[in-house]
Amino acid sequence: MTSSIPFNSKSTADDVLDRRAPSKDLDCMASEHQDPFAHLEMPLGLQDQLAFIQQIDQLKSVWRKTLLLDASRAENDAEHSWEMALMAIVLRDFAPAQSDMLRIVTMLLIHDLVEIDAGDAYAYDAAANLGQKEREAAAAQRIFGLLPSPSCSELKRC
Template identity: 50%
Template sequence: MKIDNLLKQVEFIKEIDKIKYIQRKTKLFNSDRHENDAEHSWHLAMMAIVLSEHANEQIDVLKVLKMVLIHDIVEIDAGDIFIYDSVKNHSNTKEELKAAKRIFGMLPTEQAQEFIAIWEEFEEGETNEAKFAKAMDRFEPLLQNTSNNGGTWSEFNVKYESVYDKKKLIKKGSKSIWGFAEELINESVKNGILKK
């Protein structure tokens, strides 16, 4: 039984290596190089540990870590959808659910069920952990874009209203981080790197 589990787990570990090849639109801090999903997930995990004291409510940090580390694994099959894409909605899609079932389904049953449940909880964004995990997911690219002279905002002509609308979700996970983020957004307008 244990050896069967190990074989399934190793296959899963090999499969998720593909996340390193999923390129995001955002670029690394002060850089021209695009971030990949693995780097993004690692950075969110570190942010969750470092910034956990700023959560609005008491959170289980380990659960948040699980969420941010697995939330984009589905993109191995479904691809990365740019948050400001005007054609395809950046929300839970049928493709993502199908991907979650296939990829997490490689694991032993109990683990597969846990990972799918954690992924779904993140997507729904209702629990304290999911709200904070989503706050990290929205905060990181904001920091990247401000470090890159507007980054994807400039590159794709994204307007202030759209950025503000997408980023205000941060407030559900952390009012203090949202206060900081809101200031960064407004400064970006003043500095001419985000257009109203």
């Protein structure tokens, strides 16, 4: 059960955080709950989809060599995928009329998921690219294999 935290235009983030119930230490929570969804009764396939969702959260921890536009830091793969997908939506008026925007956005959102296992190989780093194709194929098999067949097949088609 979640509690509602009142928020209005005059609230600050600190105000909202101060009103939350005390929480356990995050490290403690991680060790106690390996599967945060284990206690839920789920329809067939939902547990597999949630396992996939837990895996893709790791994309936030894959760091790229490219910097943010302000050059303040490197971007992570999740930021990269999100920005590419949003750019496709914003620039869709310049795409050929027959373009399948759902497929394009899906491709942009999933294209780096394999880097969760395979890592990000910088395009100009010949040594890092040795065996990258094989690592990415194995990663795709494992990560997309978490999904039930229809979902897995649909994403692999992209």
